[in-house]
Amino acid sequence: MPFIPHTEDDIRKMLETIGAQSIDQLFDEIPSHLRAGSLDAVPSARSEMEITRLLSERAQQDSGALCFIGAGAYEHHIPAAVWDVAARGEFMTAYTPYQAEASQGTLQLVYEFQSMMTAITGLDVSNASLYDGASGMAEAVLMAIRANRKSKSKRVLVAGTVHPLYRDAVKSIVTNQQIELVEVAFDTSTLVTDFSALSAFEGEDFAALVIAQPNFFGSLEDVHRLTDWAHAQNMLAIGVINPMAATLISPPGEWGENGADIAVGEGQPLGIPLASGGPYFGFICCKQKLVRQMPGRIIGRTVDLDGKEGFTLTLQAREQHIRRSKATSNICTNQGLAVTAATIYMSLLGHEGIERVARASYANTHRLIGLLSAVSGVEVVSQGSCFHEFVLRVPVSSRLVLEHMAKQGVLAGHDLSSADFTLNGSGLKNCIVVCATETKTEQDLNDYVSALEVSLKELEGVEC
Amino acid sequence: MSNIPAELKYLPSHEWVRVDDDGTATIGITDHAQDLLGDVVFVELPEVGSTLNAGEEAGVVESVKAASDIFSPVSGEVLEINDTLEESPDFVNSDPYNDGWFYKVKLTDESDLDELLGADAYAAACEAEDH
Numbered sequence: 382m383p384f385i386p387h388t389e390d391d392i393r394k395m396l397e398t399i400g401a402q403s404i405d406q407l408f409d410e411i412p413s414h415l416r417a418g419s420l421d422a423v424p425s426a427r428s429e430m431e432i433t434r435l436l437s438e439r440a441q442q443d444s445g446a447l448c449f450i451g452a453g454a455y456e457h458h459i460p461a462a463v464w465d466v467a468a469r470g471e472f473m474t475a476y477t478p479y480q481a482e483a484s485q486g487t488l489q490l491v492y493e494f495q496s497m498m499t500a501i502t503g504l505d506v507s508n509a510s511l512y513d514g515a516s517g518m519a520e521a522v523l524m525a526i527r528a529n530r531k532s533k534s535k536r537v538l539v540a541g542t543v544h545p546l547y548r549d550a551v552k553s554i555v556t557n558q559q560i561e562l563v564e565v566a567f568d569t570s571t572l573v574t575d576f577s578a579l580s581a582f583e584g585e586d587f588a589a590l591v592i593a594q595p596n597f598f599g600s601l602e603d604v605h606r607l608t609d610w611a612h613a614q615n616m617l618a619i620g621v622i623n624p625m626a627a628t629l630i631s632p633p634g635e636w637g638e639n640g641a642d643i644a645v646g647e648g649q650p651l652g653i654p655l656a657s658g659g660p661y662f663g664f665i666c667c668k669q670k671l672v673r674q675m676p677g678r679i680i681g682r683t684v685d686l687d688g689k690e691g692f693t694l695t696l697q698a699r700e701q702h703i704r705r706s707k708a709t710s711n712i713c714t715n716q717g718l719a720v721t722a723a724t725i726y727m728s729l730l731g732h733e734g735i736e737r738v739a740r741a742s743y744a745n746t747h748r749l750i751g752l753l754s755a756v757s758g759v760e761v762v763s764q765g766s767c768f769h770e771f772v773l774r775v776p777v778s779s780r781l782v783l784e785h786m787a788k789q790g791v792l793a794g795h796d797l798s799s800a801d802f803t804l805n806g807s808g809l810k811n812c813i814v815v816c817a818t819e820t821k822t823e824q825d826l827n828d829y830v831s832a833l834e835v836s837l838k839e840l841e842g843v844e845c
Numbered sequence: 846m847s848n849i850p851a852e853l854k855y856l857p858s859h860e861w862v863r864v865d866d867d868g869t870a871t872i873g874i875t876d877h878a879q880d881l882l883g884d885v886v887f888v889e890l891p892e893v894g895s896t897l898n899a900g901e902e903a904g905v906v907e908s909v910k911a912a913s914d915i916f917s918p919v920s921g922e923v924l925e926i927n928d929t930l931e932e933s934p935d936f937v938n939s940d941p942y943n944d945g946w947f948y949k950v951k952l953t954d955e956s957d958l959d960e961l962l963g964a965d966a967y968a969a970a971c972e973a974e975d976h
Contacts, residue, residue, distance in 0.1 A: 673907070698886075698907045698909070698910065698911055698912040703910070704911075704912055707912075
C-alpha cells in the first residue's frame with residue numbers, strides 16, 4: 382500500500398462515487414470573485430541546490446549587524462541547550478493525539494509552563510499558550526467583555542502606548558463583533574498614558590482598560606494608579622507585559638490594590654529566536670474567578686484510579702468541540718514547540734537567571750542613554766523609568782539616519798516617524814525606539830555611538 | 846424513570862419553574878437534565894436586578910462533559926440567585942428541585958406560564974427525546 386493516502390486511482394474512484402467530474406468541481410459553489418486564483422507572484426519551483434544558494438545569500442544579509450531594534454521582538458542570548466533539548470524527536474515531532482492524555486510528557490511540560498507563567502505574572506491561572514502577543518491581547522479583550530457583567534457595553538479602553546501593531550491586530554479581530562476600541566491619549570513628553578485624558582472617560586461604561594508595561598516606548602506606566610482607576614470604574618484591568626521585565630517590576634497580579642485581572646504578552650523573549658518575526662507564542666494568565674472565560678487549552682494535574690499522579694486537559698466543556706458555536710473562543714491550538722523551548726529556557730535560567738538577564742538589559746540600555754546624552758544634536762526623549770528601550774530624537778531624518786547606520790553594520794532602532802500609527806503629528810518626528818539587551822558589550826554600545834556620530838556628520842544639512 | 850413533580854411547569858429544554866402565591870417564580874433544571882449532564886461542576890447565574898425575557902438565556906450549567914445554556918421559562922426581574930451553588934454545584938445533581946434551584950424572578954406576565962409544559966407533557970417530551 383502506498384504511503385500517500387490519495388493516489389490518482391483513489392481520487393478517480395472517489396469522484397466517480399460522488400458523481401463529480403473533477404476536484405475543482407467540488408469548489409463550484411464558491412463564487413469566482415472570492416477565490417484566490419492562481420498565485421502569479423510565486424515563482425515556479427527551483428531545485429534544492431538553487432534554493433540552498435538563494436537562502437544562503439539571503440542569510441548573509443542578516444549576519445554581522447548589531448541589532449538595537451526591539452519594538453516587540455527582542456534579541457536575547459539563547460543557551461545552546463534550549464533548542465538542543467526542544468528539538469529532540471519526542472518534543473519536536475510529537476503532535477498531541479486526539480486522546481491528549483496519551484502524551485503525558487507533553488502535558489506535563491505544558492503544566493510546568495503554566496506554573497512558570499503564573500509565577501511570572503503573579504496571577505492564579507495560565508493557559509497552554511496562544512498564537513502570539515497581539516492575538517493574545519485580542520483574546521483578553523474578548524474575555525473581558527464576556528466576563529465583566531457589570532458592563533453592558535462592548536467598549537474597551539486601550540492605552541495609546543500599547544504596541545500599534547497589537548492595536549491593529551486586535552481591531553481586525555474584534556471589529557466584526559461590534560466591539561469598539563477607544564484609545565487613550567498619551568503624554569508626548571513623558572511617553573506614558575495621560576491621566577487627564579483617562580479621567581475624561583470617568584463614569585462611562587467600558588468593559589476593560591488595556592495597559593502596556595513596559596509600554597511601546599519602553600517607558601514604565603504608573604500601573605498601580607491605572608489599575609485602581611479601572612477597578613473604581615467597574616472595568617477589568619488587562620496588562621500587556623514583557624515577561625522578561627516582570628521579574629524586575631511589579632507583576633500584574635500585584636498592580637494596585639487588587640491586581641490586574643488578565644495579563645497577556647509575547648513569549649518570544651523567553652528563548653525564541655527573532656527569526657524574521659515568528660513563529661513566537663502568546664501567553665495569557667488571569668485571576669481564578671475568570672478561569673471559565675479563559676480561552677484555549679488548560680492542563681491540570683490529577684490522580685488516576687490508583688492514586689498515581691497524571692496530567693489532563695481540564696475545563697474543556699466550553700470549548701468548541703463541545704460547545705460548538707457557543708464556545709468561549711475558537712482558539713483550539715497553541716504554540717507547543719515554542720512553549721517547549723520557553724519552558725526549557727525558564728528552567729535553565731530559573732527566576733534568578735531571568736532576573737539577571739533583565740538587570741543586564743536594563744543596565745546596558747541605561748549605559749547607552751548615558752553615552753548618547755553626550756552626543757550633540759540628539760535628544761533622549763524618554764524621561765522617568767524605562768526598562769530596556771527608550772526613545773531617541775535625531776536632528777535629521779530618522780529614516781536616513783537608520784539607513785546610514787545600517788550600512789555601517791548597526792541596526793540602530795525602530796523608526797517611529799515612518800509608522801502609519803497614531804503617532805503621526807504627536808510630536809515624535811524623527812524619533813526612534815532603541816533597545817539594548819544583555820547581548821550587547823561595552824564595545825557594542827560604543828560602536829553604536831560612533832556609527833551615529835558618523836551618520837550625523839554625513840547627513841548634516843540634509844532636509845528632514 | 847426520572848422524578849417529574851406534578852406541581853411544576855417545564856420547558857422542553859429541561860428547565861422547571863415553581864410559582865409561589867406572591868408571584869415569585871423559582872427556576873432550576875430537572876432531574877432528567879442533571880442525569881443527562883452528569884456531575885455538575887459550575888453554574889453561571891444571572892445578575893440580581895437584571896431583567897429576563899421568557900426564552901432568553903439566563904446562564905450556563907457546566908458539567909464535566911458539557912456546558913449547556915439555561916433558558917428562562919418566564920419573564921421577570923431577578924430577585925435572588927442560589928449562591929450556595931458556587932461552593933456546592935453538586936446540589937444540582939443531588940436535589941435538583943430544592944437545594945439545586947438556580948434563581949428567582951418576580952413574574953411580570955402570568956401568561957408566560959400558559960406556554961409551559963405540565964408534568965405529563967414534559968414526561969412525554971423526554972420520552973420522545975430518548976427515542
